[in-house]
Amino acid sequence: MKSYKDLSPSLRTIMTPGPVEVDPRVLRAMSYPILGQFDPEFTELMNETMEMLRDVFQTKNQWSFPIDGTSRSGIEAVLVSVIEPGDKVLVPIYGRFGNLLVEIAERCGAEVVILEREWGTVFGPEEIIAAIHREKPSIVAIVHGETSTGCIQPLDGIGAACREIDALLVVDAVATIGGVSLQTDDWQLDAVIGGTQKCLSVPSGMSPITYNERVEAKVLKRKTIERGLREKGSAVADGKPVASNYFDLGQLQDYWSPKRLNHHTESTSMLYALREGLRLVLQEGLEQRYDRHKHHEAALVAGLEAMGLTLYGNPDCKLPVVTCIRIPNGIDGESVRAMLLNSFGIEIASSFGPLKGQIWRIGTMGFSCNQKNVLHVLGALEAVLLWHDAAISSGKALQAALTVYARKEEERPC
Amino acid sequence: MKSYKDLSPSLRTIMTPGPVEVDPRVLRAMSYPILGQFDPEFTELMNETMEMLRDVFQTKNQWSFPIDGTSRSGIEAVLVSVIEPGDKVLVPIYGRFGNLLVEIAERCGAEVVILEREWGTVFGPEEIIAAIHREKPSIVAIVHGETSTGCIQPLDGIGAACREIDALLVVDAVATIGGVSLQTDDWQLDAVIGGTQKCLSVPSGMSPITYNERVEAKVLKRKTIERGLREKGSAVADGKPVASNYFDLGQLQDYWSPKRLNHHTESTSMLYALREGLRLVLQEGLEQRYDRHKHHEAALVAGLEAMGLTLYGNPDCKLPVVTCIRIPNGIDGESVRAMLLNSFGIEIASSFGPLKGQIWRIGTMGFSCNQKNVLHVLGALEAVLLWHDAAISSGKALQAALTVYARKEEERPC
Known part of the structure; x- marks a missing residue:
């Protein structure tokens, strides 16, 4: 009979719109x-x-x-x-x-x-x-x-x-x-x-x-x-x-x-x-939790924009916990996702229906929504994009995110 | 805000027809x-x-x-x-x-x-x-x-x-x-x-x-x-x-x-x-697993019958993993179940529809189906029944079950 290995799932940084880290x-x-x-x-x-x-x-x-x-x-x-x-x-x-x-x-x-x-x-x-x-x-x-x-x-x-x-x-x-x-x-x-x-x-x-x-x-x-x-x-x-x-x-x-x-x-x-x-x-507090999600969204968005990426969707109705990014022309979105997973252990999401192949989606949800994860995904995405196409600007993403974190740290502990 | 306790469920011996111990x-x-x-x-x-x-x-x-x-x-x-x-x-x-x-x-x-x-x-x-x-x-x-x-x-x-x-x-x-x-x-x-x-x-x-x-x-x-x-x-x-x-x-x-x-x-x-x-x-093996279920069922049934209890249902079509017992006249089935739970940490099941109040059901399923559990439930049930009504015979249940286990042990390791 075939024998099956003991379960030992890899530790991932899961930055999709769900399921997220537990x-x-x-x-x-x-x-x-x-x-x-x-x-x-x-x-x-x-x-x-x-x-x-x-x-x-x-x-x-x-x-x-x-x-x-x-x-x-x-x-x-x-x-x-x-x-x-x-x-x-x-x-x-x-x-x-x-x-x-x-x-x-x-x-x-x-x-x-x-x-x-x-x-x-x-x-x-x-x-x-x-x-x-x-x-x-x-x-x-x-x-x-x-x-x-x-x-x-x-x-x-x-x-x-x-x-x-x-x-x-x-x-x-x-x-x-x-x-x-x-x-x-x-x-x-x-x-x-x-x-x-x-x-x-x-x-x-x-x-x-x-x-x-x-x-x-x-x-x-x-x-x-x-x-x-x-x-x-x-x-x-x-x-x-x-x-x-x-x-x-x-x-x-x-x-x-x-x-x-x-x-x-x-x-x-x-x-x-x-x-x-x-x-x-409830221990964290609902308002505190909503604030935390907005806080990390702001850092993520600052980093993505500093990288030269364009967000998808009307910013007036942006969902704080999911950030959609237009895949730059000439870049294979699935190849970027595969490299993020294989080299950095990071999962971000692709998309459905009319948006298939057009956008990536990054979730900042619940336990996955934290400073370490946001900085990790920004640094990794920038590196992978540079690998794929030198036209993407370099080295600005983490600084931009850190600026948001620094600003917020004066207001309240992160 | 109300604060909730850390989860710390009691350790039960679960002898119902499901859910059973994991x-x-x-x-x-x-x-x-x-x-x-x-x-x-x-x-x-x-x-x-x-x-x-x-x-x-x-x-x-x-x-x-x-x-x-x-x-x-x-x-x-x-x-x-x-x-x-x-x-x-x-x-x-x-x-x-x-x-x-x-x-x-x-x-x-x-x-x-x-x-x-x-x-x-x-x-x-x-x-x-x-x-x-x-x-x-x-x-x-x-x-x-x-x-x-x-x-x-x-x-x-x-x-x-x-x-x-x-x-x-x-x-x-x-x-x-x-x-x-x-x-x-x-x-x-x-x-x-x-x-x-x-x-x-x-x-x-x-x-x-x-x-x-x-x-x-x-x-x-x-x-x-x-x-x-x-x-x-x-x-x-x-x-x-x-x-x-x-x-x-x-x-x-x-x-x-x-x-x-x-x-x-x-x-x-x-x-x-x-x-x-x-x-x-699959590691245990399907045939070995079916045998294990029959083995512990035999010990359970021997013990219950030695106690003077009567099984419910036609024995020719008995499901090996669930044993139904007629609640003796004059005994309150729910009072027995509560005492099993509260004094011994054992759960057995009541019944539905036309059988409500008429029978108890004991499961011997999966991980719950083991010698320790069978002997524990037999000893406890006998003690609780004696507490409720001295008319039930005493002290024979465990011996009867042990006889089954002894017999089987000659054939194969338990």
Whole structure:
């Protein structure tokens, strides 16, 4: 029989828009022995995770818990639970993950209305609000931070407009949670989906969500008890059952509530990781964490521009945690990425769809977002570009970044 | 702000039908720093995991990979990808997880035909084969090992009968993979779903699946490329698209193939865990592992019977890895379980639906299936039962189990 080597992954500097490096304390949490899912010690950890998620999502919503799957599992759980076939869903698209919202909504049987914006830009909220009044959708689904283009969509006023016509507002905050301000209650977001492997710096494999009583009302209308667990005479769906068992928020609520009605078997080690990751986020402080992300973004951008590189996208809507760079003419983007990985152990990202081969994307997210990493990627990128093409200016990138760091150090300790 | 304690879970002896204790080597694997999902080192680990899954599933199927979610996510991925609305699906039910197959199939829009058997028994294969010929379903979905009743369903001849009428056979082997013989190719199973948190002794959070070219043909008929990733002019679905994006095997295949077409972000640390868990299974050897499970089951059963307890279910179809025990008259089952947990740190399971309050369930699965654990649970259960009711005979359980161990030790080292 073939024998397999002991696991010994290389240590990488991961500067992509996710997955990013994981805090050693989170890695350690995953190495603890497991507890059974109904062990009182474990259910207490589940409850604490819900509490911490409320703080990170900035909400009082009771229902704040992770879906056991990667980020798009959280998106699908929310959409499949609120979209009844035939519901009109408005999706403003300004990058790849808007397309994903459309795809999932269509698979849920929605009549999808699309607004489209050129990639690298975002919508003025008034454009979306006008479309809400014109189209009167049941649901509006939108991406907060587009990692495909490095843009962030302002959400002001959209929640209020949705309430005027009794629509639900669903926000994909996979890329922003824990890295950029996200105000679930103040912005009147009805359901928000976060990701673990980006600014929370927890490995991929869970998707924290939160939703309010407006969403819950729709979920409860469609609620069924699992066939094998129904008590005699207990209610079966009065609405149209959700097309998924795994993603049925009605059943998931009962599992995450004190009822603890068995659904799936909670992913123990990932729950340990998420709880520890959230604990570290709150220990750092949300505002401090958002500032840290902006601080290192500024240093990165200063270094890239000093190198003679041009950023992609409208700077007015730049997502602080993802920086997109136009690949200079005549340079093979994949060859640069390979040399960064093989000679420096650094991973930066390529891009999707219309931007394929046009831009690189550098993430400054969570645990990966630190001075050492920023300086390392700038120095390495400059060296690799010089290797590929002497036309790129030399030696200025690190100085420019250090200037930003020096300036900030006077204001506060880094 | 509330401060949360450092994680420090108690060390439990977990003797449930899952989740069970995790080998320290698997826990260690999860504590390694992560790699990016497209890092060549990581895709090599993905490929090795596919290879090892083929060995554990006993198949040559190319498509053998984990779904990123708990066990029922694997079941849903297979069913939603093969069931087109209106398809007739035959489900023989002999416990709770047969009901789950029905529930998922109904949500996929299937016309479900049910065969039912009293819990604690299983079907003669000929009953199922007769129903296949009578009903001519498109799909037959059945549970291999029912943890709710501790019974195992023989599958001989069912695969052949399905091929005669061109039906697909989908098998839920969540409870049996890695603990009980499971011959995907020899038994002509078209799709098989495993669980991690039972006999593989990997934490919950992934569901390994395998399927053959008969299933793939159906999947490819329904294939779509994700909206955001479509090249100009590339094919869109010619069949009816799968109702889920997350569980669309057509897209998952492209992610797990050399194409590496981006879908979700693979759950890195869980992949590390699964790879290590599978490596340990193959290192032990499948036959040796199945023997180990039977060996400790024999000791457990000898001890329980010596204690004067009665097993639940037909012994002819007993699942070796789960032992169900009738709760003696006058004993409060939950009080016994609480005392086992609080005084001995042992978790055994209660039960569902019609068996609620009637039986306890003890798992002997994977890493939890060892002599120390079996003797610990027998000694503790006897003490707790004596505490609750002096009518239970005393002091014989450990001797009976030791007799089994002594007998086996002459045959081979334990």
